[in-house]
Amino acid sequence: MPPIIEMRGITKRFGALTANDGIDFSIEPGEIHALLGENGAGKSTLMKILYGLYQPDAGEIRINGQPVRLTSPAEAIVSGIGFVSQHFALVPKFTVAENVVLGHEGSRTLHPTAMSTTVMETAASLRLLIDVNAIVGRLSVGEQQRVEILKALYRDCKVLIMDEPTAVLAPGDIAALFDILRVLQGRGMSVIIITHKLDEVFAISQRVTVLRLGKVVGEVRTQDSTPAALAQMMVGRQTVTVARNTDHRRQDAVKLDVRDLRLTDKRGGLRLRGLSLEVRGGEIVGVAGVAGNGQSELVSVLTGMAAPDSGSVTVGGAPLPFRDPKAVSRLKVARIPEDRLKGVIGDLSVQDNLMLESVEDFTRMGHLDRARIRANAEALIRAFQIKAAPTDLARTLSGGNIQKIILARSLGHAPEVVIAAQPTRGLDIGATEYVHQKLLEQKERGAAILLISEDLEEILLLSDRILVIYEGRIAGTFAAQDAQIDQIGALMTGAHPHA
Amino acid sequence: MLNLKIERGPAPLWLRPLIPVIAVVVTFALVSVLILWAGASPFDAVYQLLINPLTRTSARADILMMATPILLTGVAVAVAFVCGYYNIGAEGQLYAGAIFAAWVGVNAEGLPPVVAIGLMLIAGFLAGMLWALLPALLKSWLSVDEVVTTLLLNSVMLFIVSALLNGPWRDPVSGWPQSPTIALNAQFPVIIARSRVHLGFIVAVVVALAVWWMLARTRFGLELRAIGKNREAAQFLGIPVRRRVLAAALISGGIAGLAGVGEVGGIHYYLIGSLSPGFGYTGIIVATLGALTMPGVMLSALFLALINRGAISANRELDVPVYLSDVIQAALLLVTLAVLLLNRYRIRWGR
Structure with a gap:
């Protein structure tokens, strides 16, 4: 059977960064395909191109062998592609049915009962357990994810992209999600699951494409590989x-x-x-x-x-x-906050962020001691291997380096x-x-x-x-x-x- | 098919200093339509507005005089905006400063000028703070939106001024609704011969430089910037957010009060209801156009003063209404705010 989707030579640059570099990627009908890679490997970029959110600088996309140009999510949806992001796009105060139908109403007037019936039928036909009249804001994260899946299915999607779907789920919910994905697969749908967790790759996928630094480093049948081999491909080092x-x-x-x-x-x-x-x-x-x-x-x-x-x-x-x-x-008490963007001020420099928690130690009569601020920053940058200059704005750093600022500031003393x-x-x-x-x-x-x-x-x-x-x-x-x-x-x- | 794409993402670094320039160019392009409508050539008008005032000494001095109040209100607004406190009440705070300054000035008979003027400045600063206090407290205690309270208090202040001038302070000699003239020794000295540039200009520059130093070099300033950039993180880092915002709001009010002192002490020598043609609101434009940085605020205060002075020339030479400068300023604020979005989005031309 020909691949349902084929991406060839996809290249995408953001300024100096090449997020995708000549990527070939294909998906067969009825397969669950894992897209594996570290953060920043280019997985999300590739999938956002497929969903019409980004335009590639080079390369082409074929659906069922036909070249297509997807310039917006609306076009991707019409082409049968669905996307469940990590950040759900749901209206908390609406019911499940309303959320599912929203943007795809079909007519100008809405018939609440007919609406919930059709949504219920869609859910039932796929064995999705969900109360379509429940208010979305009251649902658990796992249930909200199901609403997102239902939304994609309601729009007749043939290929479902799931961006790190397990990141927000408890172990029990993960198993339930995988059951749902297998049902969809049984109906001939294809699923692309973006992940950086090896156990999930082996739990659910038939094929896996590994990305590193914007390039494909391997594409294998899951059963022919081992966790160690995939991990090595992913990080590019011999031993982890x-x-x-x-x-x-x-x-x-x-x-x-x-x-x-x-x-x-x-x-x-x-x-x-x-x-x-x-x-x-x-x-x-x-x-x-x-x-x-x-x-x-x-x-x-x-x-x-x-x-x-x-x-x-x-x-x-x-x-x-x-x-x-x-x-x-x-x-x-050293404090590493849940949300690192609430612990670091992105629009201030690295050196200011490294001293603000103990600003009184860097102040003489209310006046900032810039020499000491700089020395403190240089010492902590060295000790914690932060890849930045003291005067760089914190928000220009990667997530890992931002976390290092927090570690340096809190554990350094x-x-x-x-x-x-x-x-x-x-x-x-x-x-x-x-x-x-x-x-x-x-x-x-x-x-x-x-x-x-x-x-x-x-x-x-x-x-x-x-x-x-x-x-x-x-x-x-x-x-x-x-x-x-x-x-x-x-x-x-x-x-x-x-x- | 040509296709405009707007993507979220920071503007390239080289673009950022150009943003105010782009705003000015776009504004003049828009205003050209009005100038044509008024029957003049936009090129002549731009010459009159931007170049002509710079060619003559007396007009150059006028620019400094006109920049004085809006530099102070611009600094005042910027201090508050930097920490995310949207003080729209500089206009009212300016009048509060003017009232106190007039009272001190009228009663300053016999004092040495240094003492009289010093007292006026202190009184004006305190009055501005006092008028800023209520909304600041409401904000820090009850999270009442300061945009609404500070804005509405401007109208309240105008009524207070009007009540004073039509009641107890009505000029006993002329009977006009204006306060008695302040004592001679309380009148600000002129600092450039044969001009109306007064001591207030020096006060404004000193205040701007002091605030510049405060924001860049002191703990208080750093903390204000931290709060403005990321309030939650600032709180997490142990900055007493409410106290700092309260302090910034009061300082902002005080500086706006100084603008009122300058107008009473250096220009009119008495309090009148039309003391300020909206200097407090112009301060918002000055602060925004100056990107809330002190060098930017100083430049934009001078620039807006230039346009104000230029509008007088344009009116004289080309017979376009003086209100042109008001239109330009208002358009400039809107365009600047729109262009500032360039900071956060990239525009791409695609096929």
């Missing part, structure tokens, strides 16, 4: 060393003690329900959980951004003031406690590895580290103890050596583990 925490013996005094935190959000929802935990010096405690179970609120309290309704936090025996970020960092929230989210393998090493170095130093991450693999790799957070409290504790992934997964989704 994995930082791993193996020494769980150390037991210092408790440095971070969180007692019975309760917190109600602005809308009156109870986000923390009596959460307690403690972290000893030289220990990494991982908090695993599905997004939205109170992790963000816990991090907000511990980083000085929010105050709980009740409860207490002590650092080395001293009470931690609430809603006072300055006081928190003075207690030698011998912290007692480290609050690391999603420290590697969106980073490539190299940068992730670097962050992990730095956290392990802090453990060696004897700092108490609280690692809050939605990446279970990361938690398993680094933690001495694993806590599972569910609906605002700790639902279970595991020592690293006898952590069972299925038990953790069950607790994360609210089930009781069979002990």
Whole structure:
């Protein structure tokens, strides 16, 4: 059978950067094809070209053998291409059916019942379990993703592109998503799944194309390959060393003690329900959980951004003031925020970002000591291998280097406690590895580290103890050596583990 | 088929300094239509507006005099805008400064000029701060939108001025709605012979330079910039965001108050209801066109003063209405805001 889509010699430049360099890519009818590569390898660019969001500088696209020019998503949709982005394009206040039909109404007048019936039929024919009359804003992330898939299917898509679909999902939801994709495949649809996770490639795909630095480095049948071979293609190095925490013996005094935190959000929802935990010096405690179970609120309290309704936090025996970020960092608490763009000011220079958290140390009578600011920046840039000059604007840096600014600023001054929230989210393998090493170095130093991450693999790799957070409290504790992934997964989704 | 594509992405570096220039060129292209309508040649008009005033000494001095109040209001607006506090109330704060300055000036009989003028400046600054205080507090305590409150307080201030001038301060001699004339020793000295350029111009330049230094070299200035660029990150980094914004709002009001002092002490010597033809609003244009940087604000204050002076020449020589300069300024603000989007988007020509 001829490929349903063929991209030939696709080149796309952004200024000096060549994001796609003569890429050949094809997809057969009824196949699930993984597009694998590190961040910045050019996966998303290639798929945005296929979806008509970008125009290639060179190369051609053929659909069913016919050359086409896709200059907008509307044309791509008509050609049978659907795209589910990481950032859902849904109207939270609309129902599922309304969201699905929006932009594809077919007539000027809407018939709510007819509308939900047709959407329901589409969903049922594909065995998508979803209440079409539910308000989208109330759905879980996994359900919202299903709405996005349904939207593409409602527009008769033949090729579905999914951009890192598992990044936002819990283990159980990932399995459900893969089931859905297999159903679609059974109907003869093709799926392109963009990912940088090897286990997903092997779990779902028949074929895999690996990109590195904008070029295709390999295209293989999944069953003919191995994880090690793909990893090597992806990073271009012979061996991938994995930082791993193996020494769980150390037991210092408790440095971070969180007692019975309760917190109600602005809308009156109870986000923390009596959460307690403690972290000893030289220990990494991982908090695993599905997004939205109170992790963000816990991090907000511990980083000085929010105050709980009740409860207490002590650092080395001293009470931690609430809603006072300055006081928190003075207690030698290093803070790595969930969203690094809320921790770094993109329009200020690297050197300003590296000193702002302790600006008083760089000020004489209110006047900035520029020599010292520069020296501080140069020292930290060297120590943390930040690829930037002190005066570069922070926003011109890559995600990995921006994260290094945060690490340098917070870990550079011998912290007692480290609050690391999603420290590697969106980073490539190299940068992730670097962050992990730095956290392990802090453990060696004897700092108490609280690692809050939605990446279970990361938690398993680094933690001495694993806590599972569910609906605002700790639902279970595991020592690293006898952590069972299925038990953790069950607790994360609210089930009781069979002990 | 020619196809214009707009993509999100930062403008190339070489383009950024050109943005105000592009805005000016586009504005003049637009205004040319009006000039043609008024029956004059756009080229003659551009000559009268931009070149002619620079060729004569007296007109050059006029430019400095006209730049004085809008430089101060421009700096005032910029200080607030830098940290994301949108103070639209410079007009009212200017009048608050003018009221206090007039009161001090009228009662300054017998004081040495240095003391009298110093007191007027201090009083005007405090008055501007005071008038800026209410919206600033509402913002920091209750998150009330400062754009609305500062704007509405401008009208309130105009009524206060009108009430004063028609009531207790009505000139006892002439009976006109204007305050008594301030004492001779409180009147600002002229700094260029045979012109109306007064001490206020030096005050304005000193204030602009001081704010420049503050924004670039002090902790307070850095923190203001950090807040303006990314409020959440600034908070995360331990900057007391509310206190800093409150301080910036008050400083902004104070500087706008100084503009009022200059007009009373250096130009009119009394308070009148038409003291400012919208200097506070022109300050918004000056600050925006100057990209909220002090060198930019100084240049754009001079540029707008040039257009104002040029409009008088154009009116005399070509018989186009003086209001032309108002139209140009308003168009310039809108065009600048539109052109500033170039900072964030790339425009590509494709097939």
